[in-house]
Amino acid sequence: MRAFANAILIVLGWIAVTASLFVSGPALAGMDLPRGNGLPVIVQAGASFLSLDGFDENAGTFRATVDVRLRWTDQRLARTGPAAGSPPETLRDAAAQARMREIWVPPVVLSNQIGEAALSDDGLRIYQGGRVELLRRVTADFSVDVDVARFPFDRQRLPVNMVISGLTVAEVALRFDQSDIDYSRPSANAALAGWSVGLVDLKSQPQSGWYNGRHAQVVASLDIARQPGVVVASIFIPLFASLVIPLLAIWLNRMEDGVFQVDTYEMVNIIIGGLFAVIALNFTVYSSYAVLATGDNTVNRLFALNYLTLASALFVNILFARFNVVGRLFGPYVQEQAYVTIMWAVPCLILTLATAFMLVAYV
DSSP states (O other), X not given: OHHHHHXXXXXXXXXHHHHHHHHHHHHHHTTSXXXXXXXXXXXXXXXXXXXXXXXXXXXXXXXXXXXXXXXXXXXXXXXXXXXXXXXXXXXXXXXXXXXXXXXOOOOEEETTEEEEEEEEEEEEEEOTTSEEEEEEEEEEEEEOOOOOTTTTSOEEEEEEEEEEOSOOTTTEEEEOOXXXXXXXXXXXXXXXXXXXXXXXXXXXXXXXXXXXXXXXXXXXXXXXXXXXXXXXXXXXXXXXXXXXXXXXXXXXXXXXXXXXXXXXHHHHHHHHHHHHHHHHHHHHHHHHOGGGGSSSOHHHHHHHHHHHHHHHHHHHIIIIIIXXXXXXXXXXXXXXXXXXXHHHHHHHHHHHHXXXXXXXXXX
């Protein structure tokens, strides 16, 4: 009897498994790629920036709320008969997420998102002809490559990288048309202190994957331009002012009959004071703008020019006033004329270089 009962249980188990597969078959089939229009499946992508909650250029991150819109066609969802004229199926939040588990949804991830999203809401709309529109609202931190070569007249691009995960470009392709470009824009509330908000640019940039595979990627980048007023007042005015200190060590001395009237010790004290002033300014600037500490940019060039001017002033004072080298070699008249030339040549050269650095950043 026990063997017979076990046989009955096995048969019932097989019947239950077969019935469950039969019932769930259509739902599982809906998770496959929609091949009605062939491969690759075309998914149109766009993103709008609703708000900007912060931009940390030192850390290379920004926080924003974005609406990512994906659109594709799945003929298996098309309605026929009387239902063909009905309005689109519109779902939000939990209802949308439940429906998305029953159909195929492009596996799009935001590859430059940092950590978990603070907010993630979904809206789903399915039209009669099988056209599907997914709108995903995300509030999160995103990574960004900051380029300060043209500081303080620099422009930054805040990207949201939409990437197809796990499927190659031969299976799913991300595209955008004029309607996606029109959709991808900043809202009126997208403001960032110290920056002017520009337009959103869409760009297709396939991403390399395993075994020479490539995954579709569309990057939506918000263009922002730095407002230089405060930065110029707090950084560049002190930088230009510090350039005057070593020049004073040259200008304040004077010659009578080829003899310097001011002691070299006093001039060197001015130069040493200027050196400490530049070091303090260097520390202050890099504490607030750590991103400026590396790479070639206007601030680093002006700091280098400051140190070069200090070294030049020290060299001139020691060579002329302390050891009287030019006077001993060529006489007092030559020394006096050479010093007058240096008094005007060095400031003109420094002013030309400093102006050129600013113009290169501005243009």
